[in-house]
Amino acid sequence: MSVWQDMLTYVDFCESDQENLRAAWPLIESHQQTIVTHFYDIILGHPDARAVFDDQAQVLRLQNTMKQWMKELLLGPWDEAYFQRRQRIGRVHVRIRLPERYMFTAMNRMRQDMIDVVFDNAEKDQAKEMCRSISKIADLDLAAMTSTYMEAREWQQLRTLQDLIIHNMPVTVLCLDADGQVASATAPGTRLLNPQATVGQPLEAFLPPELLEVANLEAAMERAQRSGRVVTIPRALLIEQGNDRHFRITVVPLAHELAHMLVHLEELTDVVHAEVRAQQAESLARIGTLAANIAHEIRNPLAAISATLQVIGGSLATDDRRKVVLEKVGDQVFRLDRLVSDLLGYSRPAQVSNQVTELRSLARDAVAQSGVDVELRGEQDCQVFADPQYTSQVIVNLLQNARDAGGPVWIELGPGPTLRICDSGPGVSAEVRDRLFEPFVTTKTRGTGLGLAISRKYTEAMGGSLELLDGDGGACFRIGLLRAPHEAP
Ligand code: HEM
Missing domain, CATH: 3.30.450.20 (PAS domain)
Structure with missing residues (x-):
């Protein structure tokens, strides 16, 4: 048995009810407009009920819908299609967010108005029977629309919860x-x-x-x-x-x-990039060990060549033309020796010994060591926690690069435990910029390409940082060091 059949049987909605309702229709039809107007007047008198309407046009449209509803209620046929139309009303009411209480109360007013019309216009006995049938069908309608109303509202609430969680x-x-x-x-x-x-x-x-x-x-x-x-x-x-x-x-x-x-x-972009960096670092470390071994091997023969050159040079007369050639060879040997030292410096683990020092005095010492003509700017001083030797080596490296770039060079102290080393050269091209601190990347024709890589390695080993700042003109490097522990942050 279908649900609808079950409902009809439960309230004993039989042939006589159908006849009673059909008989009530002509009486009610003549009062239809009054009943429907009253129905909407009551709704409009309740702010929460009124709130579900968009505008007056909708109310007028609904008046006709209600007239049709009333006609079907009394004339049937009360079949499965009827049940489905009634069920639809419940879903529509959820969609327009009609509070559930208004369906019951509105049905009560509607039922009451229809009963009043019947009592005023039909014979007493007949009116009693008609009213019993009206009561049955009104309850059936209410049950049909409430069942779908509940289901649809539960659905709506679940969806709202789902949206809230997922969102x-x-x-x-x-x-x-x-x-x-x-x-x-x-x-x-x-x-x-x-x-x-x-x-x-x-x-x-x-x-x-x-x-x-x-x-x-x-x-x-x-x-x-x-x-x-x-x-x-x-x-x-x-x-x-x-x-x-x-x-x-x-x-x-x-x-x-x-x-x-x-x-x-x-x-996973960040993870993938980190993986690639880790792999690169691993292979670089392997190459570094290899390079360090080779550097060791090269160092001794280089020393021997250098010594031999000196001996040969010393045995030649001052105006001997071969001396020029020997000097050129000597220059190349010197370059190779620097490369070997840099390679060893880059591959050897840094042995940091940080101590509390004054940033300004560190900068002054490095300037003196570098032999570069530098302007020291910035009045600020700051106590830093750094390795003086490494810091000095980094500053010297950067100063020599700055001098090679051409134009005036200056150091700006501060703010805080930082200093900037700037030049007025052509700056660093966009292609090199991202890889500038990698080994063997150089903008100079005579550099080993390890100076910046070593400088970054040393600053990072001290707990600091070294970066190239964005700027229009020349290059500007910023060294960030650790602030001395007792200094206020
Ligand atoms: C006895 C109670 C009620 C019945 C029998 C009833 C009947 C109906 C019907 C037949 C529809 C059309 C459904 C469709 O599109 O298939 C409808 C829609 C609607 N009802 Fe009710 N209704 C009742 C109570 C109320 C109340 C109390 C309000 C307002 C407080 C209301 C507001 C609306 C609105 C706004 C619509 C949507 C109209 C549209 O689609 O523009 N209803 N109702």
Whole structure:
């Protein structure tokens, strides 16, 4: 037995009820407008009830709907299609957010008005029977619309909760309904979700098409649905304006009407970049050890060559033309020796011995050592916690680079435990900039390409930092050191 049949049987809605209702219709029809007007007057007198209407036009439209409703109520047929139309009313009332209490109270007023008309216009006995039947059908109508109202409202509340949870998740999640539309989505704070996309649109509206394609997401979703298992796409690469972005995508089949499928996107770009850096660092470390071994091997023969050159040079007369050649060879040997020293300096672990020192005096000593003509700017002084030898070596390196770049060179002390070494040269080109601190990257024709790499290594070993600042003119390097512990922050 259908639900509707069951309801009719329960209240014993039989042939005689149908006849009573049909007989009541002509009486009520002549008062229809008055009843409907009264119905809406009462609604409009209650602010919360009135609030569900958009405008007066809607009220007028609904008056006609109510007249039709009343006609069907009294004339039937009270079949399954009737039941379904009544059920629909409940869902519509949820959609327009009508508080549930108004359905019961409004039905009471409607029923009362119809009964009053019947009592005023029909024979007493007949009126009694008609009113019993009106009461039955009004209750049946109320039951039909309330059942769907409850169901739809529960649904609406669940969806609101789902939206709230998903929207505020600290990860990127898209929840799809059975039609494949996005039912809820995380707040589009991530750089991934299209901020223009709105709930109710397909996945394509939210995610870049290239990502969907490269991850073959459609196939993954199909697989997840078919197997009922979580499917993970471990890596999907997206190239965006020349930059690579990496994602892990997980598809979770939920098989629930509200949430059919969950798509979770995790950006791994930083992790992938860190992995690459770690691998590079590892291979650099291996090369470093190798280079240090070779440097050791080269050092002794170099010393022997240098000594031999000196002996030969000393045995030649001052005006001997071969002396010029020997000097050139000597220059190259000297260069090689510097390269070997730098290589050893770069590959050897730094042995830091930080101590409390004055930044200004460190800078002054380094300037004196460098032999570079430098202007020392900035009145501030600061107690730093640094290794004087390493700091001095770093400053000397940077000063010599600055001098080689050409133009005036200056050091600016402060703010705090920092100093900047600037020159007026051509600056650092964009191509070199990102790799400037890598070994063997140099802008000079005669450098070993290790000076900046060593300088950064030393400053970082002391707990400080070395960076190239952005600027228009020449190059400007900033050394950041640790503030001495007893200094106020
Ligand atoms: C006896 C109680 C009620 C009955 C029988 C009833 C009946 C109906 C019907 C038949 C519809 C059209 C449904 C459809 O589109 O299929 C409807 C919609 C609506 N009802 Fe009711 N209703 C009742 C109570 C109320 C109350 C108390 C209010 C307001 C406080 C109200 C406000 C509305 C609104 C705003 C719509 C939507 C109209 C639209 O689509 O523009 N109803 N109702």
